[in-house]
Amino acid sequence: MYKQNKFTEWLNNRSPVQLIIIFYAIAVTIACLLLGAPFAQKEGISLPFMEVLxxxxxxxxxxxxxxxxxxxxxxxxxxxxxAFVLQFGGIGVMTIGTFVWILIGKKIGLKERRLIMVDHNQISFQGMVKLMRGILRLILLVELVGFLILGTYFLNYFSSWQEAYFNGFFASISATTNAGFDITGQSLVPFKDDYFVQLINISLIIIGAIGFPVLIEVKDYLFSTSEERKFMRFSLFTKVTTLTYGALLLFSFIITILLEWSHFFADKKWHEIIFYSIFHSTTTRSAGLSTMDVSLLTEQTQLVTSMLMFIGASPSSVGGGIRTTTFALVIIFILTFARGKKNVTIFRREIHEEDLFKAVVVTLMAVFLFMTSVVIVSSLENYSLGSIIFEVSSAFGTTGLSMGITAGLSEGSQIVLMFLMFIGRIGLLTFLFSFKKEKKGGEFHYPKERIIIG
Amino acid sequence: MYKQNKFTEWLNNRSPVQLIIIFYAIAVTIACLLLGAPFAQKEGISLPFMEVLxxxxxxxxxxxxxxxxxxxxxxxxxxxxxAFVLQFGGIGVMTIGTFVWILIGKKIGLKERRLIMVDHNQISFQGMVKLMRGILRLILLVELVGFLILGTYFLNYFSSWQEAYFNGFFASISATTNAGFDITGQSLVPFKDDYFVQLINISLIIIGAIGFPVLIEVKDYLFSTSEERKFMRFSLFTKVTTLTYGALLLFSFIITILLEWSHFFADKKWHEIIFYSIFHSTTTRSAGLSTMDVSLLTEQTQLVTSMLMFIGASPSSVGGGIRTTTFALVIIFILTFARGKKNVTIFRREIHEEDLFKAVVVTLMAVFLFMTSVVIVSSLENYSLGSIIFEVSSAFGTTGLSMGITAGLSEGSQIVLMFLMFIGRIGLLTFLFSFKKEKKGGEFHYPKERIIIG
Ligand SMILES: [K+]
Ligand SMILES: [K+]
Structure with missing residues (x-):
């Protein structure tokens, strides 16, 4: 009894951020036990610990x-x-945790609410449980629909219905959670001419990566009367993240066509070019599935793709990276500052100063993290700088696109990539705040002094 | 008469920043006329316009x-x-301009004072003219001493005294202005075993790159009585920039030894290793002179060197890059923010919020500029990504170290490098502010709304 109390007390003294990190660590441990077990692996296979990890x-x-x-x-x-681990990691340890808590009838206290709040970076406490439940229902519904459509369609591809629906099941989960794992052995390359499969995948990927709050707001909008709609407005978050997501898609689409025009696209038809580019720009947000071998692209496309993966998906989604809103706020911040204004506004709303600070800190830290990782990995490996930059960006953006070098990396580099995937998924902000001490009273102020900058 | 008035009026309506950019552009034009003239070039040589530019x-x-x-x-x-152009560019169009104005007895008005203020990013108007005069005297004195020592010492190397002192003259100016040009044809490689020449060069380089205000404060301190010293304190700027400069030197020194230990330094004696590393870490700040061929170093050393060049020298110095104080403030900002404090303090002084904003904007803009440049140049050239990153960093840091690819670049890439050198030298902040509109009354405020970040 005493021991358990002590553990509960210890748990209660953790900050929400620390708890999230602990939960993720536990999730990885469980995943190791499941995937490393002999009953999960094919006969004759015995994965070494590092590969399981x-x-x-x-x-x-x-x-x-x-x-x-x-x-x-x-x-x-x-x-x-x-697939279970992907589901768990993608939709969020916290969402499932909340759901379980609701199921077993435990009243959710402030501490647990705050926990969920930090994981998905939500701001207000209100409706958090309702939001989580809504998200989970919505995602499961999307995955079910994806599974049914893909599974049925795959009857054309596979000889048995079991195989078809099994592939449809995994493909739906991998796309919706933006996991990017495949059981075809070569991602979606076998479907490079099947635009139907691609369009379904693109839809699932975007639903997963656009951000859960966006989905909820859109759902609320669609299921409301025209009278109610007069009083509805989309939140600033939804507007900013959707606009940024769309702008990145468009930019990526155009630049891929331009850079590959006389290279990978040289012998392709116009519809092939369009679909390759659309799928590539969708997948770089955070999905990682691919219809073409990225190592065949030009070095510039790879570099631009690296940058896009580094930016990543929307916050409160299944994606990683610095996130779309971070990128948008940084751009807006620079433009506003350059124009000599002090207050940063967008969509007729003033951005809170602390949010700007957060965006800036996340971006700068991510750049430092990225550079340090590239130097470490390149000092351990003989691969070209371009492919190392690509693989590091892919890990941080939790994208999973690969130049095909990951399997050949030394253990040191693999540890770097694991660290990046972890940070990329929980978000740099969460990670940074895990070191944050609780505030104790007012801060002491030193006199201010100006300093010369660049 | 009417025309001249109109020109004066136009000039008066320019912001200080715009005037600085105009002056630099004029300086480049004059340099083109001087260096492109047949009387400046050897017989049989006729440089094409792009090479002159x-x-x-x-x-x-x-x-x-x-x-x-x-x-x-x-x-x-x-x-x-x-050498004259280097002097003009290094010590600053504005400094010389001020000096000329003082010489011809013109009283310096507020407009001109503000002009100088922005160029060297000084904050207070007071003592600006005195400061400029002091800087110029000091630098000329340093160059004279460097010239006499190097010239006399070079009597050992050259057959005629004219040649020795001519080489000493150019070497002194090239080191002090951190220009990095050489007339040996292979930088300081001929002096790779001459530690005396290296030490003199290191001293001149540091004096040029440590920041003019630091020099003035140190001079004032050295020439004051012990009674006066009790009431003196070094400015926050001097402390921050000197500490950062020193820390970067130390970091660069250690990392170079570590990364080259079993490569370039494998067959070198201990004192050679120490001097190669000291000179390399000094030259990466902004000088560009070198005692070894950087293309022979490992890819990781080249990458770390690129980052160090990107950071560059102190503000208000002859160097470029984002500048030491910018880098320091960004680091301090992140650490403070991560620890959950709101006010950023260093050396018992609180940093002004606007200075933090400036540091952050400069760094972020520089990263974007850097990435865009790398993508453009790599799409135009076939050189390795590592050497393109190196050359781009070298241009932005106005360092001038080279992988030897600059001469082989296409005109498009050369234009990118020229743009980077220009921005790197005048500073991103100056460049950004040239787009800034004058404030017109109070700003309109929109309501604030929170947003989810990374
Ligand atoms: K992924
Ligand atoms: K230089």
Whole structure:
């Protein structure tokens, strides 16, 4: 009894951020136990610990980078377990935790509410439980629809219905959670000419990566009467993140066509060019599935793709990176500052100063983290700088697109990538705040002095 | 008469920042006329316009990147003219302008004072003219001493005293202005075993790059009585910039030894290793002179060197980059924010919020500028990504260290590098503020709304 009380007390003294990190760590441990177990692996396969760990971190963070071929390593049960881990990591340890708590009738206290708030970076306490429940229902519905459509359609591709629906099941989860794992052995390359499969995948990917609050707001809007709509307005967050997401898609689409025009696209038809580019720009947000081998693209496309992966998906989504709103706020901040204004406004709303600070800190820290990682990995490996930058960006953006070098990396580099996937998924802000001490009274002020800047 | 009035009026309506940019542009034009003239070039040489322009931009911005060999292209008069341009660009168009104004007895008005203030990013108007005069005297004195020592010492190297002192003259100016141009044809590699020449060069480089206000404060301190010293304190700027400069030197020194230990330094003696590393870490701040061929170093050393060049030298110095104080403030900002404090303090002084904003904007803009440049240049060239990153960093940091690819770049890439050298030298902040509109009354405020970040 005494021991348990002590543990509860210890748990209660953790900050929400620390708890989230602990939960993620537990999730990785469980994933290791599940995926490392002999019953999950094919006969004759016995994965070494580092490969189990890497797969687990990649799965919990829904990145999709892999040191092993999933289809050659895991048996049917193993793939089901992997799908479960993706679900757990993608939709969020916290969401499921909340749901379980609701199911067992436990009243959710302030502490637990705050916990969820930080994980998805939500601001107000109100309606948090309702939001979480809504998110989970919505995502499961989306995945079900994806599964039914893809599974049925795959009857054209596979000889047995079991195989077709099994592939549809995994593909739906991998796309919706933006996990990017595949059981085809070569991502969506086998479907490079099947625009229907691509369009379904693109839809699932965007639903997962656009941000949960956006989905909820859109759902509320669609299910309201025209009278109610007069009084509705989309939140600033929804506007900013959707606009940024769209702008990045468009930019990525255009630049890919331009950079590959006389290279990868040289012998392609116009509709192939359009679909390759649309799918590529969607997948760089955070998905990691691909219809073409990225190592065949030009070095510039790879570099631009790296930057786009570094930016990543919307906050409160299944994606990683610095996040769309961070990127948008940084751009707005610079433009406003350059024009000599002091207050940063967008969509007729003034941005809170602390949010700007957060955006700036996240971006700067991410740049430092990125550079340090590239230097460490490049000092351990003989691969070209371009592919190392690509793989590091892919890990931080939890994207999972690969130049094909991950399996060949040394253990040191794999540890760097695991760290990046972890940070990329929980978000740099969460990570930074785990070191934050609670405020104790007012701060002491020193006199201000000006300093010369650049 | 009417026309002249109109010009004066136009000039008066320019912001200080715009005037500085105009002055720099004029300086480049004059440099083009001087260096492009037949009397400056060796017989049989006729530089194409683009090469004259590139050399001029590189000289005015005291970068030292070059598409031609200085010693094979210019005659003695040409090299004198180049030294004059370096002097003009390094010590600053504004400083010389002020001095000329003082000489001709023109009373310096508020407008001109403000002009100088922005160029060296000084904050208070007071003592500006005195400061400028002091800087110029000090730098000229340092150059004179450098010239006498190096010239006399070079009697050991050259057959005639004219040659020795001519080389001493150019070397002293190139080191003090951190220009990095050389007339040996291979930088300071001929002096790789001459530690005396290296120490003199290191001293001159640091004096040029540590920041003019630091020099003035140190001079004031040295020439004051012990009674006066009790009431003196070094400014926050001096403390921050000197500490950062020193920390970067130390970091660079250690990392170079570590990364080259079993590579470039494998067959070197301990004192060679120490001097190669000391000189390399000094030169990466902004100088660009070198005692070894950087293309022989490991890819990681080149990458770290690129980052160090990107950071650059102190503000109000002859160097470029984002500047030491910018880097320091960004680091302090992140650490303070991560610890959950709101006020950023250093050396028992609170940093002004606007200075933090400036530091952050400069760094973020520089990162964007850097990435865009790398993508453009790499799409135009076939060189390795590592060498393109190196050359781009070298241009922005106005360092001038080179992987040897600058001469082989296409005109498009050369234009990118010229733009970077220009921005790097005048400083991103100056550049940004040239778009700034004058404030007109109070700003309109929109309601604030919170947003989710990363
Ligand atoms: K992914
Ligand atoms: K230089």
């Amino acid at each position: 890497f797969t687990s971190v990649s799965a919990v963070s829904v990145t999709g980078l892999s040191v092993v071929s999933i289809v050659d390593t895991f048996n049917t049960l193993g793939i089901f377990l992997l | 590139f050399t001029s931009v590189s000289a005015v911005s005291v970068t030292g990147l070059s598409v031609v060999s200085i010693v094979d292209t210019f005659n003695t008069l040409g090299i004198f003219l180049l």
